[in-house]
Amino acid sequence: MEGALIAFRLARYDKDRASGRVKCVVGPRTSSHVGRYVVRRRGRLDDVPHVRLIRGVVIVRTEDVGRVMSFLEGLGAEVHVRTVALTKEDREILRASRSVRGSA
DSSP states (O other): OEEEEEEEEOTTSOHHHHHHHHHHHHOOEEEETTTTEEEEOOOGGGGSOEEEEETTEEEEEGGGHHHHHHHHHHTTOEEEEEEEEOOHHHHHHHHSSSOOOOOO
16 A cells, blocks of 8 residues: 655745644644643644654545645645555554544
């Protein structure tokens, strides 16, 4: 099974606005009481099974590439896509009906 690695960058925004746009894509994590309570809010990628490697790099199924690219390009992101061979762990995550976060 092949997947697609999507790397994106929001270069035309300043650091604070780019950070807000990335949070819109992947969903922000917020906390209160000095990290005692942590809540993760939904992002646009939550509707697509994906593996988040690091900031701005995700692996998705090949059939979801167009959907993810159109959203990212709508934000004005610089987007790069490559076909990759998936590991066993990646295949299990992408087969799932819901999105699961990677370690990043």
